[in-house]
Amino acid sequence: MYELAILARGGVLLTVWALAAGWPPGRLAARLRRDGWQRICPGAWAAPGKETDWRVRETALQLLRPRRVCRHGTAARVHRIELLTGPPPPEASRSSLPPEDVCLRRGLRVTTAARTVADLIRTAGSREAAVVTADSALSRRVVDGVRREPLVRYEELAAQLAVRRPGAPRARAWLPLTHPASGSPAETVARLRMADASLHPGCQPQVRTPRGRTLRPDFLFRSAGLAVEVEGYAYHGTPRAHERDVARFNALQSCPGIRRVLRFTAREVFTEPGRMTATIADALADLTAATGGGSRSA
Incomplete structure (x- = not known):
């Protein structure tokens, strides 16, 4: 049997990996408790002392469900797109997405920046929330202490909002209110x-x-x-x-x-x-x- 730390990926261990490596269920449970492994969700554990933030939780969920894709507020956090209000609870896709709307960023499968912004604008509760999100993605910003370049072009957002989806007409009316020079x-x-x-x-x-x-x-x-x-x-x-x-x-x-x-x-x-x-x-x-x-x- 391999040590649990060797089986983990990025500090995350799935129960199925340990069982496949020959750990008996009872012995595995005892070792996890003894060594201080932290339960993230059913079937996934974080290494002792590892901070179990939203990224670790989402990593575990994607390891358990390989087809899972981060969307909306979670995708915004991954892309470092600012929102008017605090980040909402994590959301993942429940339906298939076009391959061109999915990318790998910071080790997670997420909707592309353009699709993420379009989704957030379409579902925004106000004009201000919609334009804040778009401005953040269109501009050069320092977010969470990280300086990044613009994430999308205006034309990319317009193309996303041209697709018939709920909320798209209202979002298209808000898009011209954006300004790529906005700093916050x-x-x-x-x-x-x-x-x-x-x-x-x-x-x-x-x-x-x-x-x-x-x-x-x-x-x-x-x-x-x-x-x-x-x-x-x-x-x-x-x-x-x-x-x-x-x-x-x-x-x-x-x-x-x-x-x-x-x-x-x-x-x-x-x-x-x-x-x-x-x-x-x-x-x-x-x-x-x-x-x-x-x-x-x-």
């Missing part, structure tokens, strides 16, 4: 709320400091000279990050053509969007009055 879920929601208030800034435009440094404010009403910055929950996570933020704020204010910078937290964007848009509208009115003209658009 909070930025996406802020852009949508501003558009609802007839405020249409440029997104992530280039500006230059007097010394030639290139910056990209989250939003810019260029004709009025108003920049708007949206800061995420963890933006000031360390003293160094706070110092960088202060330096960036000062540099942004020094750019020719920028007369004022407004800053909003993610919490304000999500919970008090009306106050955010009213503050922006008031600032635009003040700047316009000071120059004798202007626009509420970029």
Whole structure:
């Protein structure tokens, strides 16, 4: 009989592997208990001390059921696609999927990024949830501490949503609201709320400091000279990050053509969007009055 650690794959052991290697059921059960193996689900165990997170659980389930494919929220986590709300419970396919809609990523069988985003948009509970998901996949992001490139192209999403599936018509109407320059879920929601208030800034435009440094404010009403910055929950996570933020704020204010910078937290964007848009509208009115003209658009 082989030792259980040798039979395991990536720290996951299936009971059937141990039995096939000659372990008697009673002796196997005693050894699993004695050595501290952790039960993941019926028929699967995690090695002693191994963290049994969602990836380990999904790995075990796919080892038990080779046709299983991660979908929806679980696939989003694998691809590092941000969602407006926390990740939903794991979901796996209960019906066959076209081979071109399935891929192997981070050791798991999942729906492709394009199919995952299309599924999430079709089943989204709100416009904001749908566009946040699409923006995340369309843009370059740092997610879970990992910097990644864009996962899909707009044309790929359009092709997925052209297929007749429940929720596709509504999803197709939301797709044009996406923007590949969006840097975070909070930025996406802020852009949508501003558009609802007839405020249409440029997104992530280039500006230059007097010394030639290139910056990209989250939003810019260029004709009025108003920049708007949206800061995420963890933006000031360390003293160094706070110092960088202060330096960036000062540099942004020094750019020719920028007369004022407004800053909003993610919490304000999500919970008090009306106050955010009213503050922006008031600032635009003040700047316009000071120059004798202007626009509420970029």
